[in-house]
Amino acid sequence: MQTPSKSNKPTTGTNLEHARMHNRRVVLEAIRQAGRLTRADLTRLTSLTAQTISNIVAELIGEAKLSAHAPEKTARGQPPIPLSINPDGGFSIGFHVEQHQIVAVLLDLKGVTRGRQVFAVSYPTFAEALPLLLRSIEAFRRDVAGKPMLGIGIALPGPFGVEGMSAVGPTSMPGWDDAQSLAVLRQMTQLPVLMENDATAAAMGERLYGAAGGLRDFAYLFIGHGLGAGFYLDNRLYSGHWRNAGEIGHVIVIPNGKPCYCGKQGCLERYVSGASLLEHLGVGADQDLADLDLTERKHAAGIERWLAEAVPALRQAISLLESLLDPETVLVGGTLSNDILGRLVEESAPLFPSVSVRVERQQERVQLCTAGHDCVALGAAALVVLAELSPDYHALLKD
Ligand SMILES: [Zn+2]
Structure with a gap:
């Protein structure tokens, strides 16, 4: 029997040290989100007592995690001191x-x-x-x-x-x-x-640095050499009990399709992945895609052949993610070039009908990631x- 990666610690019960650490993070997170806050702002936003805020702020300034700035001018009383995260902290x-x-x-x-x-x-x-x-x-x-x-x-x-x-x-x-x-x-x-x-x-990177900023529920389809999905649900990452949530590369999308390394046939990753693109370009699937200049004329036909196979498989993947998760959007990113990823997203329209077809949508059902290759x-x-x-x-x- 495999051992779960998470410990079986009780979810209730606490102690003073745990509460102190939690409160520190609440304070730091509030300041991180707002940029600058005063102690009075923190008391209001966190519902912690003024004394608790004062203690935590003193501690965090002592550790150089927070910077205190010049007091704001006020008509009367003690001038409030804005606090911000110290980047060098x-x-x-x-x-x-x-x-x-x-x-x-x-x-x-x-x-x-x-x-x-x-x-x-x-x-x-x-x-x-x-x-x-x-x-x-x-x-x-x-x-x-x-x-x-x-x-x-x-x-x-x-x-x-x-x-x-x-x-x-x-x-x-x-x-x-x-x-x-x-x-x-x-x-x-x-x-x-x-x-x-x-x-x-990548989902975390995109939430902080890219197109997923401010979203609470999204799936991220990461097309690297292989394929995987990242989940940000209910405003937090979800990676599964054994950290394998989103391993959808080996879901069969084309019955009796291409043989896969896993022993099955027609797996999603055999159509939507850098490795599958390499095969269409006549290069071994273990080669580095970055070594090829995909804008060269000789690769054009192979890219088209790959897209013709990848797009229908991608539609299936999107339909699956939408049906399972009801996300605000599905983001497509990874290590392929933006040109290739862009075409994949563009040509995925029209998508299959799904629960995600709603008039009040704020986001496109599928979007290209924007956080870049360091995501x-x-x-x-x-x-x-x-x-x-x-x-x-x-x-x-x-x-
Ligand atoms: Zn497989």
């Missing part, structure tokens, strides 16, 4: 590990990118990538010497820990998701380390920062 590192590339970003407490590195790799195992990760972490730490480093977030293609299915083939990256790997990195860096699948991290690494780093800032941190972090 904490940093986090995000890695997006792909089949052919590792992107690393350094994020400050306000969520601004302060450093970026890219490494070319080829299906690295954890052991092979470890020296690169350590070198990158060390360089970022030097850049922010003396300032607190909150932790490391690693995002990579799923599925995680699935026996006998899909841990083979050109879109998988087996061997990363074992507790031993994370323990090694934690021990060598003395930092908290979390791991998440790329589509979930996953940013999302991974942001998960670490949010663990510090968000009262819902337990929903964002896995044990």
